[in-house]
Amino acid sequence: MTTAPRGRPRSFDRGEALRQAAHLFWLHGFSGTSTRMLATALGISSSSLYAAFGTKAALFDEAVRTYAQRYSEIYAGAVAEPTVARVIERLLTDSVNEFTRANEGHPGCLTSSAVMADAPPTSNVRAYVAELQSSDEDLLTSRIERGIQEGDLTAGTNASLVTELVQTIWHGLSVRAELGATREELLRIATTAPTLARPDPLSQSRKA
Structure with missing residues (x-):
């Protein structure tokens, strides 16, 4: 005789629920x-929604954090490439593919859209996203510095x-995606951008 599992199983997939919630927050x-x-x-x-997430603000917070983590994973994957040119190309092309995911229903990047300006004042999600983006940028800068040291x-x-x-x-690619640019149009830009990593790029004498 099989013993029934204890507790009541969830009637929804949490990851899918967060995706659906992100879509609604994006739209409205x-x-x-x-x-x-x-x-x-x-x-x-x-x-059931309150039992799973607590409050609407908590659901917004978790949806945005989950979404933002996807881009950190893109950065982490990109910096593993053998050359800086490949790092830049992979970072931008993988991001474009993420911006234009057909099943998301909201082109561009949620964390850099106007939706974030409407975040609840009691939530620290905007600070979290800012810290995550800063960490991603530091990761990219460190990889470029390594490329300089290695002669790349x-x-x-x-x-x-x-x-x-x-x-x-x-x-810019995120904004253009949100304005309706196609994946093909954006990928043309993404694959041209690695020219930034060719010899004789932005030298110390041309600091902003």
């Missing part, structure tokens, strides 16, 4: 997304300035 903002809308989209009751880039290259340029392109 935090204030415009009601608990009823969230419960309906997730296919659960309001009481010209001595005197300004690693911080290269990082700033890559980040500017990254945010």
Whole structure:
């Protein structure tokens, strides 16, 4: 005789629930997304939603944190490439593929969109995202500095300035995705950007 497992199994997949919640927050903002809308989209009751996430603010916080982690994983994967040119290309192309995921229903990057301006004032999610983005940028800068030391880039290259340029392109690609640019259009830019890592790039004498 098989013993039934204790406890009541969840009636929804948490990862899918967070994806659905992120989609609603993207469309309507935090204030415009009601608990009823969230419960309906997730296919659960309001009481189950509260039991799973606590509050709407807590659900927003977890959805954004989960979403932001996806980009940190992209950075971590990109810096493992053997050359800085490949690092930049992989970072941007993988990000473009993420910006234009058809099943997300919201092009661009949630964490750099206007949705974040509507985040609840009691949540520290914006500070978390800022810290995560800063950590990602530091990771990229360290990898570029290593490339300079290894002779992959010209001595005197300004690693911080290269990082700033890559980040500017990254945010621009996100905005263009949100405005309706296709994956193919964005990938053309992403695959051209690695020219930043060719010899005679941004030297120390051309600091901003």
